[in-house]
Amino acid sequence: MLLSKSCVYGLRAALYLAAKRDGSYYSIRTMSEELDISFHFLTKILQQLTADSLLESYKGPNGGVRLSAKGKKSTLFDLVIAIDGPGLFTECALGLPGCGSEEPCPLHNSWIDTRASIENMLKRTNLTKIAEEGKEKHFRLTADGHFSWS
Amino acid sequence: MLLSKSCVYGLRAALYLAAKRDGSYYSIRTMSEELDISFHFLTKILQQLTADSLLESYKGPNGGVRLSAKGKKSTLFDLVIAIDGPGLFTECALGLPGCGSEEPCPLHNSWIDTRASIENMLKRTNLTKIAEEGKEKHFRLTADGHFSWS
DNA sequence: TTAGTTTAAGACAATAAACTCTTAAATAGG
DNA sequence: CCTATTTAAGAGTTTATTGTCTTAAACTAA
Ligand code: FES
Ligand code: FES
Numbered sequence: 598m599l600l601s602k603s604c605v606y607g608l609r610a611a612l613y614l615a616a617k618r619d620g621s622y623y624s625i626r627t628m629s630e631e632l633d634i635s636f637h638f639l640t641k642i643l644q645q646l647t648a649d650s651l652l653e654s655y656k657g658p659n660g661g662v663r664l665s666a667k668g669k670k671s672t673l674f675d676l677v678i679a680i681d682g683p684g685l686f687t688e689c690a691l692g693l694p695g696c697g698s699e700e701p702c703p704l705h706n707s708w709i710d711t712r713a714s715i716e717n718m719l720k721r722t723n724l725t726k727i728a729e730e731g732k733e734k735h736f737r738l739t740a741d742g743h744f745s746w747s
Numbered sequence: 748m749l750l751s752k753s754c755v756y757g758l759r760a761a762l763y764l765a766a767k768r769d770g771s772y773y774s775i776r777t778m779s780e781e782l783d784i785s786f787h788f789l790t791k792i793l794q795q796l797t798a799d800s801l802l803e804s805y806k807g808p809n810g811g812v813r814l815s816a817k818g819k820k821s822t823l824f825d826l827v828i829a830i831d832g833p834g835l836f837t838e839c840a841l842g843l844p845g846c847g848s849e850e851p852c853p854l855h856n857s858w859i860d861t862r863a864s865i866e867n868m869l870k871r872t873n874l875t876k877i878a879e880e881g882k883e884k885h886f887r888l889t890a891d892g893h894f895s896w897s
Numbered sequence: 898t899t900a901g902t903t904t905a906a907g908a909c910a911a912t913a914a915a916c917t918c919t920t921a922a923a924t925a926g927g
Numbered sequence: 928c929c930t931a932t933t934t935a936a937g938a939g940t941t942t943a944t945t946g947t948c949t950t951a952a953a954c955t956a957a
Contacts, residue, residue, distance in 0.1 A: 598842075599749065599835070602915065605842045612853055624933070638916055644935065657924025658932045673854075685749070692748075692755045694890050702888065703762055703881035704823075704872070711868045718861045722854070731853035738852065740844050752945065774903070788946050794905065807954025808902045 599715070604680040606634050607642045609738055611676055614652070614664050615728035616746050622654075622661035633739050642680065649679040664724075673727070674719035686716050749865075754830040756784050757792045759888055761826055764802070764814050765878035766896050772804075772811035783889050792830065799829040814874075823877070824869035836866050 600608070609632050614623060625643060629636040643662055646652040651668040655661060677685070689696035690708040698705065731738070732746040750758070759782055764773060775793060779786040793812055796802045801818040805811060827835070839846035840858040848855065881888070882896040 598838070599840065602842065605840075608854075609841060622933095626933080635916060637918070640934070641916095641936090647934090654934060655924080656922070656932085656934045658926075660924070660933045662934085688748075690749065690755075691759060691888075692752065693887065700887050700892055703877045703886045704758075705886070707868050707872050707877075711865055714864045715861055718857050722857055727853045727857075736851050736853045736855070737843065738841075742850055772903095776903080785946055787948070790904070791906090791946095797904090804904060805954080806902085806904045806952075808956075810903045810954070812904085 599685070600677060601681050603638075603642050604677055606632075606639055607646060607680045608673065608676055609634070610639060610643060611646070611651070611664070611668070611671075611724055612728045612731060612738060614662065615669070615724050616732045617663075620663060622659065622663050624661040627661075631739075631744055633741075646676070646679055651675065651679055669725055671724050672720050673722045673724065674716065676724065677719055686712060749835070750827060751831050753788075753792050754827055756782075756789055757796060757830045758823065758826055759784070760789060760793060761796070761801070761814070761818070761821075761874055762878045762881060762888060764812065765819070765874050766882045767813075770813060772809065772813050774811040777811075781889075781894055783891075796826070796829055801825065801829055819875055821874050822870050823872045823874065824866065826874065827869055836862060 610628055613628055613632060617623065625640050626636055628634075629639045632639075643652060643654075646668070647654045647662065650665055651671055652662045653665045653668075687696065689702055690704040690712075691702045693702050696702075696705065696708075730736070735746065738744045738746075760778055763778055763782060767773060775790050776786055778784075779789045782789075793802060793804075796818070797804050797812065800815055801821055802812045803815045803818075837846065839852055840854040840862075841852045843852050846852075846855065846858075880886070885896065888894045888896075
Protein backbone atom coordinates (compact mmCIF):
# COMPACT_ATOMS: atom_id res chain seq x y z
CA MET A 598 0.00 0.00 0.00
CA LEU A 599 1.38 3.39 -1.01
CA LEU A 600 -0.26 5.33 1.82
CA SER A 601 -1.11 4.09 5.30
CA LYS A 602 -4.74 3.75 6.29
CA SER A 603 -4.35 6.66 8.70
CA CYS A 604 -3.16 8.77 5.80
CA VAL A 605 -6.02 7.76 3.55
CA TYR A 606 -8.55 8.55 6.29
CA GLY A 607 -6.90 11.92 6.80
CA LEU A 608 -7.05 12.69 3.08
CA ARG A 609 -10.70 11.76 2.85
CA ALA A 610 -11.57 13.94 5.83
CA ALA A 611 -9.53 16.82 4.42
CA LEU A 612 -11.39 16.51 1.11
CA TYR A 613 -14.64 16.56 3.05
CA LEU A 614 -13.69 19.80 4.77
CA ALA A 615 -12.29 21.36 1.61
CA ALA A 616 -15.59 20.82 -0.16
CA LYS A 617 -17.35 22.97 2.45
CA ARG A 618 -16.42 26.46 1.49
CA ASP A 619 -17.71 28.28 4.58
CA GLY A 620 -15.43 28.77 7.54
CA SER A 621 -17.54 26.99 10.15
CA TYR A 622 -16.46 24.05 12.27
CA TYR A 623 -17.58 20.54 11.38
CA SER A 624 -17.88 17.88 14.05
CA ILE A 625 -15.59 14.88 13.76
CA ARG A 626 -18.46 12.65 14.87
CA THR A 627 -20.57 13.64 11.87
CA MET A 628 -17.65 13.35 9.48
CA SER A 629 -16.78 9.90 10.82
CA GLU A 630 -20.34 8.75 10.23
CA GLU A 631 -20.63 10.19 6.73
CA LEU A 632 -17.22 8.88 5.71
CA ASP A 633 -17.55 5.48 7.45
CA ILE A 634 -14.44 5.93 9.54
CA SER A 635 -14.08 5.05 13.23
CA PHE A 636 -14.73 8.22 15.23
CA HIS A 637 -11.91 7.83 17.75
CA PHE A 638 -9.42 6.80 15.13
CA LEU A 639 -10.31 9.71 12.89
CA THR A 640 -10.04 12.05 15.87
CA LYS A 641 -6.48 11.00 16.49
CA ILE A 642 -5.53 11.42 12.83
CA LEU A 643 -7.08 14.87 12.62
CA GLN A 644 -5.18 15.84 15.75
CA GLN A 645 -2.00 15.28 13.75
CA LEU A 646 -3.26 17.64 11.07
CA THR A 647 -4.24 20.18 13.72
CA ALA A 648 -0.80 19.89 15.32
CA ASP A 649 0.68 20.65 11.90
CA SER A 650 -1.63 23.70 11.57
CA LEU A 651 -3.40 22.30 8.53
CA LEU A 652 -6.62 22.23 10.56
CA GLU A 653 -8.04 24.36 13.32
CA SER A 654 -10.18 22.82 16.04
CA TYR A 655 -12.66 24.19 18.50
CA LYS A 656 -14.00 22.40 21.57
CA GLY A 657 -17.48 22.40 22.97
CA PRO A 658 -20.97 22.55 21.49
CA ASN A 659 -20.96 23.46 17.81
CA GLY A 660 -17.23 22.86 17.86
CA GLY A 661 -15.31 20.73 15.43
CA VAL A 662 -12.54 21.16 12.91
CA ARG A 663 -12.05 23.26 9.80
CA LEU A 664 -9.27 23.93 7.34
CA SER A 665 -6.83 26.64 8.34
CA ALA A 666 -5.56 29.16 5.81
CA LYS A 667 -2.50 26.94 5.43
CA GLY A 668 -4.73 23.91 5.01
CA LYS A 669 -6.72 25.57 2.23
CA LYS A 670 -3.52 26.24 0.30
CA SER A 671 -2.08 22.78 1.00
CA THR A 672 -1.40 19.99 -1.44
CA LEU A 673 -1.83 16.27 -0.93
CA PHE A 674 1.93 16.15 -0.37
CA ASP A 675 1.58 18.35 2.73
CA LEU A 676 -1.09 16.07 4.14
CA VAL A 677 0.87 12.90 3.45
CA ILE A 678 3.95 14.38 5.13
CA ALA A 679 1.89 15.41 8.16
CA ILE A 680 0.51 11.90 8.65
CA ASP A 681 2.92 9.36 7.16
CA GLY A 682 6.04 11.47 7.41
CA PRO A 683 8.65 11.93 4.68
CA GLY A 684 9.75 8.28 4.50
CA LEU A 685 8.17 7.52 1.14
CA PHE A 686 10.16 10.34 -0.46
CA THR A 687 13.50 9.72 1.20
CA GLU A 688 13.84 6.00 1.79
CA CYS A 689 15.60 3.34 -0.26
CA ALA A 690 13.36 1.06 -2.31
CA LEU A 691 15.24 -1.90 -0.82
CA GLY A 692 14.89 -0.57 2.72
CA LEU A 693 18.62 0.09 3.10
CA PRO A 694 19.55 2.99 5.38
CA GLY A 695 20.67 6.30 3.88
CA CYS A 696 19.40 6.26 0.31
CA GLY A 697 21.66 8.42 -1.78
CA SER A 698 23.90 8.47 -4.80
CA GLU A 699 27.06 7.95 -2.70
CA GLU A 700 26.16 4.36 -1.84
CA PRO A 701 23.34 3.46 -4.18
CA CYS A 702 21.54 0.13 -4.25
CA PRO A 703 20.81 -1.48 -7.64
CA LEU A 704 17.35 0.09 -7.76
CA HIS A 705 18.43 3.59 -6.83
CA ASN A 706 18.54 5.16 -10.29
CA SER A 707 15.17 3.73 -11.26
CA TRP A 708 13.61 4.46 -7.92
CA ILE A 709 14.54 8.14 -7.57
CA ASP A 710 12.75 8.92 -10.83
CA THR A 711 9.63 7.01 -9.87
CA ARG A 712 9.70 8.46 -6.39
CA ALA A 713 9.92 11.96 -7.86
CA SER A 714 6.91 11.28 -10.06
CA ILE A 715 4.89 10.25 -7.01
CA GLU A 716 6.07 13.34 -5.17
CA ASN A 717 5.29 15.63 -8.10
CA MET A 718 1.83 14.17 -8.48
CA LEU A 719 1.07 14.84 -4.81
CA LYS A 720 2.61 18.30 -4.91
CA ARG A 721 0.69 19.43 -7.96
CA THR A 722 -2.60 18.18 -6.53
CA ASN A 723 -4.07 21.05 -4.55
CA LEU A 724 -6.50 19.98 -1.86
CA THR A 725 -9.12 22.65 -2.54
CA LYS A 726 -8.98 22.16 -6.30
CA ILE A 727 -9.37 18.40 -6.13
CA ALA A 728 -12.24 18.78 -3.67
CA GLU A 729 -13.98 21.22 -6.02
CA GLU A 730 -13.54 18.78 -8.87
CA GLY A 731 -14.80 15.91 -6.73
CA LYS A 732 -17.85 17.94 -5.80
CA GLU A 733 -18.62 18.97 -9.38
CA LYS A 734 -18.21 15.51 -10.86
CA HIS A 735 -19.71 13.64 -7.89
CA PHE A 736 -16.65 11.49 -7.32
CA ARG A 737 -17.02 9.08 -4.44
CA LEU A 738 -15.41 9.41 -1.05
CA THR A 739 -16.81 6.24 0.54
CA ALA A 740 -16.82 2.55 -0.33
CA ASP A 741 -20.50 2.47 -1.18
CA GLY A 742 -20.46 5.87 -2.88
CA HIS A 743 -23.24 6.91 -0.49
CA PHE A 744 -21.50 10.08 0.63
CA SER A 745 -23.06 13.26 -0.71
CA TRP A 746 -20.95 16.36 -1.26
CA SER A 747 -23.93 18.53 -0.16
CA MET B 748 6.42 1.86 2.29
CA LEU B 749 6.01 0.99 -1.35
CA LEU B 750 7.03 -2.65 -1.03
CA SER B 751 6.62 -4.96 1.96
CA LYS B 752 9.70 -6.15 3.79
CA SER B 753 9.09 -9.66 2.49
CA CYS B 754 9.16 -8.29 -1.01
CA VAL B 755 12.36 -6.33 -0.47
CA TYR B 756 14.05 -9.42 0.98
CA GLY B 757 12.90 -11.44 -1.99
CA LEU B 758 14.24 -8.84 -4.42
CA ARG B 759 17.61 -8.72 -2.72
CA ALA B 760 17.89 -12.50 -2.75
CA ALA B 761 16.87 -12.61 -6.40
CA LEU B 762 19.54 -10.02 -7.25
CA TYR B 763 22.05 -12.17 -5.37
CA LEU B 764 21.16 -15.20 -7.45
CA ALA B 765 21.01 -13.26 -10.70
CA ALA B 766 24.56 -12.03 -10.17
CA LYS B 767 25.80 -15.64 -10.11
CA ARG B 768 25.77 -16.63 -13.71
CA ASP B 769 26.38 -20.37 -13.29
CA GLY B 770 23.42 -22.68 -12.89
CA SER B 771 24.37 -24.19 -9.55
CA TYR B 772 22.27 -24.14 -6.41
CA TYR B 773 23.01 -21.64 -3.64
CA SER B 774 22.09 -22.42 -0.06
CA ILE B 775 19.54 -20.14 1.59
CA ARG B 776 21.57 -20.30 4.79
CA THR B 777 24.58 -18.71 3.11
CA MET B 778 22.47 -16.14 1.31
CA SER B 779 20.72 -15.20 4.54
CA GLU B 780 24.07 -14.63 6.24
CA GLU B 781 25.58 -12.61 3.42
CA LEU B 782 22.45 -10.50 3.00
CA ASP B 783 21.71 -10.12 6.74
CA ILE B 784 18.24 -11.59 6.46
CA SER B 785 16.68 -14.06 8.90
CA PHE B 786 17.22 -17.55 7.49
CA HIS B 787 13.78 -18.96 8.23
CA PHE B 788 12.03 -15.83 7.05
CA LEU B 789 13.99 -15.76 3.82
CA THR B 790 13.24 -19.44 3.30
CA LYS B 791 9.54 -18.79 3.45
CA ILE B 792 9.77 -15.88 1.02
CA LEU B 793 11.84 -17.86 -1.48
CA GLN B 794 9.28 -20.66 -1.26
CA GLN B 795 6.79 -18.21 -2.72
CA LEU B 796 9.14 -17.50 -5.61
CA THR B 797 9.70 -21.23 -6.07
CA ALA B 798 5.95 -21.83 -6.03
CA ASP B 799 5.66 -19.22 -8.79
CA SER B 800 8.42 -21.00 -10.79
CA LEU B 801 10.75 -18.02 -10.63
CA LEU B 802 13.18 -20.16 -8.64
CA GLU B 803 14.07 -23.83 -8.60
CA SER B 804 15.04 -25.54 -5.37
CA TYR B 805 16.90 -28.69 -4.53
CA LYS B 806 17.02 -30.43 -1.15
CA GLY B 807 19.93 -32.08 0.56
CA PRO B 808 23.68 -31.48 0.66
CA ASN B 809 24.83 -29.01 -1.98
CA GLY B 810 21.19 -28.15 -2.46
CA GLY B 811 19.70 -24.69 -2.44
CA VAL B 812 17.92 -22.44 -4.86
CA ARG B 813 18.70 -20.97 -8.27
CA LEU B 814 16.90 -18.87 -10.85
CA SER B 815 14.74 -20.81 -13.26
CA ALA B 816 14.70 -19.95 -16.96
CA LYS B 817 11.56 -17.92 -16.23
CA GLY B 818 13.30 -16.26 -13.31
CA LYS B 819 16.24 -15.22 -15.46
CA LYS B 820 13.91 -13.50 -17.89
CA SER B 821 11.79 -11.93 -15.16
CA THR B 822 11.41 -8.28 -14.28
CA LEU B 823 11.08 -6.70 -10.86
CA PHE B 824 7.36 -6.51 -11.60
CA ASP B 825 7.12 -10.30 -11.75
CA LEU B 826 8.86 -10.63 -8.40
CA VAL B 827 6.69 -7.99 -6.74
CA ILE B 828 3.54 -9.69 -8.02
CA ALA B 829 4.76 -13.06 -6.75
CA ILE B 830 5.35 -11.74 -3.23
CA ASP B 831 3.10 -8.74 -2.62
CA GLY B 832 0.41 -9.60 -5.14
CA PRO B 833 -1.14 -7.22 -7.65
CA GLY B 834 -2.72 -4.85 -5.12
CA LEU B 835 -0.37 -1.94 -5.69
CA PHE B 836 -1.29 -1.89 -9.37
CA THR B 837 -5.02 -2.34 -9.05
CA GLU B 838 -6.13 -0.70 -5.83
CA CYS B 839 -7.60 2.75 -5.20
CA ALA B 840 -5.26 5.33 -3.69
CA LEU B 841 -7.92 6.06 -1.08
CA GLY B 842 -8.44 2.38 -0.33
CA LEU B 843 -11.97 2.30 -1.77
CA PRO B 844 -13.06 -1.01 -3.27
CA GLY B 845 -13.14 -1.45 -7.05
CA CYS B 846 -10.89 1.27 -8.40
CA GLY B 847 -12.05 2.15 -11.88
CA SER B 848 -13.25 4.94 -14.08
CA GLU B 849 -16.92 4.01 -13.54
CA GLU B 850 -16.91 5.17 -9.93
CA PRO B 851 -13.71 7.16 -9.51
CA CYS B 852 -12.54 8.77 -6.30
CA PRO B 853 -11.11 12.30 -6.45
CA LEU B 854 -7.57 10.97 -6.78
CA HIS B 855 -8.30 8.43 -9.50
CA ASN B 856 -7.12 10.40 -12.54
CA SER B 857 -3.90 11.43 -10.86
CA TRP B 858 -3.30 8.05 -9.33
CA ILE B 859 -3.69 5.89 -12.42
CA ASP B 860 -0.90 7.79 -14.15
CA THR B 861 1.45 7.59 -11.20
CA ARG B 862 0.57 3.96 -10.67
CA ALA B 863 1.38 3.24 -14.30
CA SER B 864 4.75 4.91 -13.94
CA ILE B 865 5.58 2.67 -10.98
CA GLU B 866 4.43 -0.36 -12.94
CA ASN B 867 6.41 0.63 -16.02
CA MET B 868 9.53 1.21 -14.00
CA LEU B 869 9.26 -2.27 -12.49
CA LYS B 870 8.41 -3.87 -15.82
CA ARG B 871 11.29 -2.33 -17.68
CA THR B 872 13.77 -3.31 -14.99
CA ASN B 873 15.03 -6.75 -15.92
CA LEU B 874 16.36 -8.74 -12.99
CA THR B 875 19.44 -10.08 -14.74
CA LYS B 876 20.35 -6.73 -16.24
CA ILE B 877 20.04 -4.83 -12.97
CA ALA B 878 22.10 -7.51 -11.22
CA GLU B 879 24.82 -7.20 -13.87
CA GLU B 880 24.87 -3.48 -13.42
CA GLY B 881 24.96 -3.82 -9.64
CA LYS B 882 27.88 -6.21 -9.95
CA GLU B 883 29.83 -3.96 -12.32
CA LYS B 884 29.30 -0.80 -10.35
CA HIS B 885 29.55 -2.43 -6.91
CA PHE B 886 26.15 -1.21 -5.78
CA ARG B 887 25.27 -2.27 -2.27
CA LEU B 888 22.80 -4.98 -1.32
CA THR B 889 23.14 -4.76 2.47
CA ALA B 890 22.83 -1.99 5.06
CA ASP B 891 26.54 -1.83 5.76
CA GLY B 892 27.53 -2.33 2.13
CA HIS B 893 29.61 -5.29 3.26
CA PHE B 894 28.16 -7.70 0.73
CA SER B 895 30.53 -8.60 -2.07
CA TRP B 896 29.19 -9.53 -5.50
CA SER B 897 32.01 -12.15 -5.82
C1' DT C 898 21.90 -48.27 5.93
C1' DT C 899 23.04 -44.45 8.58
C1' DA C 900 24.16 -39.79 9.63
C1' DG C 901 24.37 -35.24 8.04
C1' DT C 902 22.59 -31.42 5.14
C1' DT C 903 19.25 -28.88 3.04
C1' DT C 904 14.50 -27.10 1.67
C1' DA C 905 9.27 -27.51 3.00
C1' DA C 906 5.75 -26.67 6.03
C1' DG C 907 3.55 -24.97 9.64
C1' DA C 908 3.17 -23.68 14.60
C1' DC C 909 4.50 -20.14 17.51
C1' DA C 910 6.18 -15.41 19.25
C1' DA C 911 7.25 -10.54 18.85
C1' DT C 912 6.38 -6.20 16.87
C1' DA C 913 3.84 -2.74 14.46
C1' DA C 914 -0.42 -0.95 12.61
C1' DA C 915 -5.13 -0.32 13.17
C1' DC C 916 -8.84 0.34 16.02
C1' DT C 917 -11.49 1.10 20.68
C1' DC C 918 -12.31 2.94 25.08
C1' DT C 919 -11.87 5.99 29.08
C1' DT C 920 -10.91 10.23 31.18
C1' DA C 921 -9.75 15.13 30.97
C1' DA C 922 -10.25 19.86 29.34
C1' DA C 923 -12.66 23.50 26.96
C1' DT C 924 -16.89 25.64 25.63
C1' DA C 925 -21.89 26.88 25.13
C1' DG C 926 -26.27 27.48 26.82
C1' DG C 927 -29.75 27.18 30.26
C1' DC D 928 -23.23 27.21 38.35
C1' DC D 929 -24.53 23.09 36.07
C1' DT D 930 -25.09 20.06 32.34
C1' DA D 931 -24.34 18.63 27.75
C1' DT D 932 -21.20 18.65 23.84
C1' DT D 933 -17.08 18.44 21.68
C1' DT D 934 -11.92 17.88 20.97
C1' DA D 935 -7.40 16.19 23.44
C1' DA D 936 -4.76 12.73 25.28
C1' DG D 937 -3.48 8.48 26.25
C1' DA D 938 -4.26 3.61 27.73
C1' DG D 939 -5.76 -0.67 26.10
C1' DT D 940 -7.22 -4.17 22.53
C1' DT D 941 -7.25 -6.43 18.17
C1' DT D 942 -5.30 -7.68 13.83
C1' DA D 943 -1.61 -7.91 10.38
C1' DT D 944 3.15 -8.20 9.55
C1' DT D 945 7.48 -9.77 10.69
C1' DG D 946 10.45 -12.98 12.68
C1' DT D 947 11.63 -17.61 15.20
C1' DC D 948 11.43 -22.38 16.13
C1' DT D 949 10.35 -27.26 15.44
C1' DT D 950 9.49 -31.19 12.74
C1' DA D 951 9.17 -33.52 8.32
C1' DA D 952 10.77 -34.77 3.76
C1' DA D 953 14.32 -35.14 0.18
C1' DC D 954 18.79 -35.89 -0.85
C1' DT D 955 24.18 -36.98 -0.47
C1' DA D 956 27.86 -39.48 0.84
C1' DA D 957 30.22 -42.53 3.68
S1 FES E 1 19.88 3.49 -2.17
FE1 FES E 1 18.26 2.15 -2.64
S2 FES E 1 16.87 3.45 -3.66
FE2 FES E 1 18.45 4.84 -3.11
S1 FES F 1 -11.04 4.87 -7.52
FE1 FES F 1 -9.60 5.77 -6.17
S2 FES F 1 -7.79 5.62 -7.34
FE2 FES F 1 -9.20 4.67 -8.66
